[in-house]
Every structure is written in C-alpha cells, then in structure tokens.
Amino acid sequence: MSTLDVKTAMAPSATERELTLGEAIREALAEEMRRDPRVVLMGEDVAEAGTVFKVLTGLSAEFGTDRVIDTPISEAGFTGLAIGAAMTGLRPVVDIMFGDFIALVMDQMANQAAKVHYMSGGKWKVPLVMRTTLGATRRSAAQHSQSLHAWFSHVPGLKVVLPSTPYDAKGLLKSAIRDENPVVFFEDKMMYKLKGAIPAEEYTIPLGVADIKRSGDDITLVATSSMVQVALGAAKMLQEIGVGAEVIDPRTTWPLDEERLIESVKKTSRAIVIDEGYARYGATAEIASVIAEGAFHYLDQPVKRIGAMHVPIPFSPPLEDVTVPTEQMVFEAARKMCGKS
Amino acid sequence: MTKQKSVIEKTPASAAEPDKYLRMYQQMMSIRIFEEQVNDLYTRALMPGLAHLYIGEEAIAVGICSALRPDDYITSTHRGHGHCLAKGASPDRMFAELLGKEAGYCRGKGGSMHIADPATGNLGANAIVGGSAGIATGAAFSAKRLGNGRVAVCFFGEGALGQGLLYETMNLAQLWKLPVIYVCENNTYNEYTHYSETTAGDVLARPKAFGIQAERVDGQDVRAVYATANAVVERARGGNGPAFLLCDTYRYRGHHVGDVSREYYRSKQEEQKWVSERDPIKLFSDWLIAHKLATAGQLQTMNAEVKSTIDAAVQFALNAPYPDPLEVQQDVYA
Ligand SMILES: Cc1ncc(C[n+]2csc(CCOP(=O)(O)OP(=O)(O)O)c2C)c(N)n1
Numbered sequence: 080m081s082t083l084d085v086k087t088a089m090a091p092s093a094t095e096r097e098l099t100l101g102e103a104i105r106e107a108l109a110e111e112m113r114r115d116p117r118v119v120l121m122g123e124d125v126a127e128a129g130t131v132f133k134v135l136t137g138l139s140a141e142f143g144t145d146r147v148i149d150t151p152i153s154e155a156g157f158t159g160l161a162i163g164a165a166m167t168g169l170r171p172v173v174d175i176m177f178g179d180f181i182a183l184v185m186d187q188m189a190n191q192a193a194k195v196h197y198m199s200g201g202k203w204k205v206p207l208v209m210r211t212t213l214g215a216t217r218r219s220a221a222q223h224s225q226s227l228h229a230w231f232s233h234v235p236g237l238k239v240v241l242p243s244t245p246y247d248a249k250g251l252l253k254s255a256i257r258d259e260n261p262v263v264f265f266e267d268k269m270m271y272k273l274k275g276a277i278p279a280e281e282y283t284i285p286l287g288v289a290d291i292k293r294s295g296d297d298i299t300l301v302a303t304s305s306m307v308q309v310a311l312g313a314a315k316m317l318q319e320i321g322v323g324a325e326v327i328d329p330r331t332t333w334p335l336d337e338e339r340l341i342e343s344v345k346k347t348s349r350a351i352v353i354d355e356g357y358a359r360y361g362a363t364a365e366i367a368s369v370i371a372e373g374a375f376h377y378l379d380q381p382v383k384r385i386g387a388m389h390v391p392i393p394f395s396p397p398l399e400d401v402t403v404p405t406e407q408m409v410f411e412a413a414r415k416m417c418g419k420s
Numbered sequence: 421m422t423k424q425k426s427v428i429e430k431t432p433a434s435a436a437e438p439d440k441y442l443r444m445y446q447q448m449m450s451i452r453i454f455e456e457q458v459n460d461l462y463t464r465a466l467m468p469g470l471a472h473l474y475i476g477e478e479a480i481a482v483g484i485c486s487a488l489r490p491d492d493y494i495t496s497t498h499r500g501h502g503h504c505l506a507k508g509a510s511p512d513r514m515f516a517e518l519l520g521k522e523a524g525y526c527r528g529k530g531g532s533m534h535i536a537d538p539a540t541g542n543l544g545a546n547a548i549v550g551g552s553a554g555i556a557t558g559a560a561f562s563a564k565r566l567g568n569g570r571v572a573v574c575f576f577g578e579g580a581l582g583q584g585l586l587y588e589t590m591n592l593a594q595l596w597k598l599p600v601i602y603v604c605e606n607n608t609y610n611e612y613t614h615y616s617e618t619t620a621g622d623v624l625a626r627p628k629a630f631g632i633q634a635e636r637v638d639g640q641d642v643r644a645v646y647a648t649a650n651a652v653v654e655r656a657r658g659g660n661g662p663a664f665l666l667c668d669t670y671r672y673r674g675h676h677v678g679d680v681s682r683e684y685y686r687s688k689q690e691e692q693k694w695v696s697e698r699d700p701i702k703l704f705s706d707w708l709i710a711h712k713l714a715t716a717g718q719l720q721t722m723n724a725e726v727k728s729t730i731d732a733a734v735q736f737a738l739n740a741p742y743p744d745p746l747e748v749q750q751d752v753y754a
Contacts (some may be wrong), residue, residue: 394531395520
C-alpha cells in the first residue's frame with residue numbers, strides 16, 4: 080500500500096509522519112487522555128497486554144491501570160457500567176475485542192445508551208465511545224469475523240464511525256471522544272498495519288463528513304472501512320480501461336453525509352456501494368436508497384450493491400475467500416455498468 | 421497454586437477398573453500428542469486461524485468424559501480439542517477440520533473453535549466465552565423432557581464466570597432439576613490476565629447460592645476428576661439436578677500458539693513448577709506403575725501407538741482436499 084493511496088485531500092503535508100492505523104488510534108487515545116482526565120479506557124486485556132491486537136500497547140504505562148482498566152469477560156456488565164459512568168462525569172472508551180461480541184452488549188447500547196438522552200427529555204447525556212472491530216479473512220470463523228456496524232446504524236441515538244485510513248482513524252476517534260453522545264467506532268482488524276500519513280500537529284475530523292479518496296467522472300464507488308482499499312484497487316484497474324472512478328468514503332454510517340454522496344453520483348450518473356457487512360438490510364441498502372432518491376434523474380442505471388456473501392463466515396480459506404468483496408468483483412461490476420467489454 | 425498432596429499417597433488403587441484407567445491414560449496421551457502436532461502444524465504455517473492448546477489440562481476432559489455414556493452430551497470451548505477427543509472424536513477428522521479440509525467434522529466450515537459431532541454427543545465447541553451455557557442446559561432440558569436418561573456437560577474456562585448467561589442458566593437448571601454438569605476449568609488465566617483480577621469472592625459460593633451441588637477438584641488428578649464426575653453424573657441422571665465442578669488446572673502454553681512472550685503476565689518459574697510437579701500425565705503414569713496396573717514399558721508402547729495414530733491422522737489431513745468453494749452456500753437456509 081503506498082502512502083499516496085491513503086492520503087486524503089484534507090491532510091496537511093508539511094510535517095507528516097507515517098503511522099499505522101493501530102498507531103494512529105493509540106495516538107488519538109493518548110492525546111485525548113492527556114487532554115481530558117475524564118477519559119478512561121476499559122475492556123478485556125487492554126492494560127498490560129494492550130489488547131489482543133496490541134493497539135493499546137504502552138497506554139497503561141503512561142496513564143496507569145486506574146485509567147486503562149482490565150475488565151472481567153463481562154461485556155454487557157462493563158458496557159452498562161460505562162454508560163452509567165458516562166452519565167455521571169466520566170468519558171469512558173470501552174473496548175469490545177471482536178465486533179461479533181456486540182451481540183452481548185446490544186441491550187445496553189440499543190435500549191440504554193441510545194435512549195437515555197431522549198427519554199430524559201434531553202437531561203442526561205452519555206458521552207461514551209465503544210471501539211470494536213469488523214472484517215473477515217483472518218480465518219477466525221463465524222463468531223469472530225462479522226462486520227455488524229449496520230446493527231448499530233439502525234438505532235436512533237447511536238453514531239457509527241468506520242475509518243478507512245490512519246489519518247481518518249485518528250481524527251475521527253478524537254471527535255468521537257469529544258462527542259457528547261454515544262459513538263460506536265469500528266476498526267477493520269485486518270487494517271491495523273496499514274500505513275498512512277499523519278500530520279504532527281493536532282487535528283480532528285467531524286463526524287458526518289464524507290471524504291473523496293479519489294476523484295473521477297464515470298462512476299462513483301461508495302466504499303466503507305475495509306472496502307475503501309478494495310475500491311481504490313478497482314479504480315486503478317478501471318483507469319487502465321479508460322474508466323474514471325470516483326471513490327467516496329462516508330466515514331460515518333450515521334450521521335450520513337447524504338449531500339456529498341448524491342453530488343458525486345449526480346456527476347458520474349453511476350454508483351456501486353461496497354461494504355463488508357451483509358448487503359441484506361445492510362449499510363449498502365441505506366446508502367443505495369439515499370442515492371436513488373437523491374440522484375434519481377441523473378442515474379444511468381440502478382445503483383448496485385456489493386457486500387459480504389449471505390452466509391455465516393466459514394473457516395476454511397477457500398470458502399472464506401469467496402465471501403468477501405474483492406477488487407476484481409468491483410472492477411467487473413463497474414466495467415459492466417460503464418458498458419466496457 | 422495451593423499445595424496439594426501427591427496423588428500417589430492420596431488415593432488407593434481401584435482394582436475394579438484397570439482397563440478403564442489404561443484407556444484414560446491412552447486418551448490423555450492422545451490429547452497431549454494431538455496438541456503437540458497442532459503446535460507444530462501451526463508454527464509451520466500449515467494451520468490457518470488460531471490454535472488454543474489444551475496441554476496441561478488433559479485430566480479434566482478425560483476424567484469427565486470417562487464418566488459419560490456415548491449418548492451423553494457435551495459443549496466445548498475455544499480450547500476444545502481435548503473435550504472433543506475425550507468424547508470420542510477421531511483425530512484424523514479433527515485435524516482435517518483444523519486445516520479447513522472437506523473431510524473435517526464440519527466440512528471445514530467450523531475450524532478449531534467449532535468442532536461439532538452429533539455421533540459422539542458433541543453439541544459443538546464455541547468461540548463465544550460462556551456461549552454454550554444455554555445450549556448445554558437446553559440439552560439437559562430435552563433429556564429430562566424426553567426421559568432418555570442423558571446428561572449434558574458444559575465445559576468452560578474460569579473466564580466464563582464473568583458472563584451473565586451462566587447465572588441465568590444455572591438458576592434455570594436448579595429450578596427445573598436438569599441433568600447438566602457445569603465444569604469450570606480454572607487454568608488460572610483469562611487470556612493474559614490472572615483470574616484473581618477478574619473474579620470476586622468464592623467461586624463455589626456462586627453455584628451454591630442456587631442450591632447447586634458444587635465441588636472443587638484437583639484438575640491434574642484424572643482419578644479424582646473421574647470419581648467426582650461419576651458421582652455427580654449419576655446423581656444428575658437419577659433426576660437429582662445439576663452440579664458444578666471447579667477444576668484447578670494450568671495451561672502450559674500460551675493462550676494461543678502465537679502467545680510466546682508471556683513473562684509480562686506470568687513467570688517462567690510458575691510455568692516450570694506446574695510442568696515439573698503437577699503434570700497430569702506424569703502423575704497418572706507414576707500412579708499406574710506404583711500400583712502395578714502397568715509397567716513403564718507398557719506405557720511406552722502405548723505412547724508409541726498413540727504417536728503413530730496421530731501422525732497418520734496428520735498425514736490424512738494434510739493430504740485431504742479442501743472443500744469446493746461452491747460449498748460455501750451449502751447449509752444456508754435463510
Ligand atoms: C464473549 C467473549 N468475550 C471475549 C472473548 C475473547 N476471548 C477468547 S478466549 C478468552 C479468555 C477466556 O478465558 P477462559 O474462559 O478462562 O478460558 P481459557 O482460554 O483460559 O481456556 C477471551 C477473553 C470471547 N471469545 N468471547
């Protein structure tokens with residue numbers, strides 16, 4: 080992966096460094112913890128172990144185990160506790176090791192965190208961040224490989240962030256921590272080693288602003304998280320056959336930057352939406368409908384969606400590999416839409 | 421680690437079951453060698469995913485499963501190879517599953533953490549910590565409702581004590597007198613955290629609070645595990661309700677094969693102490709020899725036989741084909 084691929088238009092270039100996505104997340108957490116003593120981290124093996132993905136390495140040494148807290152394997156319990164703590168003066172960042180385990184915290188997030196502010200007539204606030212993972216192809220089988228961000232995106236009262244580059248991850252996570260309301264932050268576990276430019280000076284990225292990762296005139300590829308790199312790869316292949324693909328990353332599924340997505344498709348008149356969650360009732364469905372409604376008269380063809388195959392993720396490598404969208408799949412779909420043989 | 425009396429002094433030989441004991445020895449050795457091979461396959465990058473080894477904990481799976489009938493049920497965990505083997509799985513199809521091959525127990529769909537096999541009563545290994553507490557309790561509910569005399573065993577690590585589901589199901593099990601045995605394998609660590617940092621109070625007091633019969637067992641002493649399991653399994657079969665066994669043990673290796681630098685959470689001396697003083701296979705073989713149930717030579721012959729069975733199983737799995745990618749949609753009904 081070259082730096083160019085992941086650099087965004089918004090990144091200032093004077094004093095850039097290269098960080099991995101994992102390092103960018105750690106840096107965001109460390110900066111926010113230095114800045115705000117109310118921020119505490121909580122989760123399984125987050126302290127000395129620095130999580131199973133080693134993303135938090137070094138934070139317990141700097142901030143102590145009073146602020147970087149190992150929990151029992153009690154996802155529902157510590158999430159509920161974090162919600163209460165968020166309501167009463169702290170800003171917890173909870174770590175749910177694998178995105179699949181959000182099933183265990185669903186009541187706390189969907190019925191408690193998401194609703195407290197509204198139900199209390201705007202009196203209580205829940206400034207909570209939940210960090211978790213998504214993404215397949217790690218050969219981890221059906222209970223450790225899902226991309227379930229659509230579940231949270233469905234619920235009024237939760238914001239959902241899906242960074243695709245180190246730059247975005249850092250800026251978005253800082254905004255999430257400063258947000259007054261619950262935010263769920265999904266990291267692709269296969270992208271922690273992805274490198275990208277990060278400015279030395281502080282920055283944040285607002286939630287709800289899509290980013291154009293590559294511009295083009297012939298087709299819009301809307302891609303999230305792990306699928307942004309796939310879309311960029313496909314765009315390169317399309318370039319070779321004379322198709323200019325625009326790759327746009329919403330960065331948050333909620334709030335959703337409808338305007339930018341619609342603008343892009345008005346320009347290109349064709350769109351494919353790619354997301355690693357299941358397409359059925361998934362993020363791609365919502366985004367495609369936003370585009371269909373907002374750019375209907377500009378569309379050359381129906382919006383196409385590409386997501387994970389509708390199967391529990393299998394363990395065996397030759398099976399798992401066919402469940403995830405690939406550059407080739409996106410390329411083929413785009414080529415067809417653009418009438419190129 | 422609490423100081424325990426040597427197994428040899430503690431229990432007299434039971435003349436009634438020499439064959440059973442030799443079979444138990446063989447099973448423990450099978451699990452040990454199976455796991456050594458998993459380690460080898462994994463480090464040679466021949467096995468995808470993650471591998472959580474059961475080495476050091478063999479006496480629990482074998483002691484418990486030796487007290488079960490073939491049609492009794494078990495549920496297992498991410499560290500489940502030992503449970504599956506002890507319940508009767510064959511190593512060749514186990515290895516095939518671990519390598520993602522079509523000949524595997526789940527046609528490659530499950531892998532190491534999801535071995536399931538109705539023929540041996542294995543309801544499935546589970547990669548969600550505590551995730552099978554409901555399934556095991558439900559199997560016990562069926563057994564009672566259908567009157568088929570079966571018992572269900574729910575294996576889990578002490579990490580699962582953190583999961584609320586366990587307490588909801590234990591309450592149900594005692595309320596409805598279900599034939600389920602909750603087997604907590606306390607191997608001392610939840611991943612990289614000592615269980616004392618995640619577990620408040622007295623563990624046995626938890627099931628006892630529901631009125632569930634609860635016992636603490638030396639998980640390195642296969643005869644003690646077996647004797648206790650026999651008693652609670654028969655009690656459950658007789659309609660007298662569930663039991664909870666807390667088995668003290670130790671995982672010799674990393675949380676998974678890749679967990680090699682462990683000094684930040686546990687010392688080499690601690691590991692050494694368990695391996696040299698509390699090894700379940702060593703303790704049991706010493707006892708068998710001391711009580712003249714086997715000679716060292718006989719045990720060595722058995723080891724060699726086990727080794728060649730396991731080696732053949734590895735070869736079988738390595739040579740077996742992967743499933744056709746088209747199989748990915750087989751068994752998807754919705
Ligand atoms: C609900 C859930 N939370 C977290 C994990 C990640 N995880 C896998 S194994 C493990 C530790 C389990 O410890 P224990 O139950 O004692 O079993 P052991 O690994 O020691 O055999 C954790 C936290 C998981 N698989 N499921």
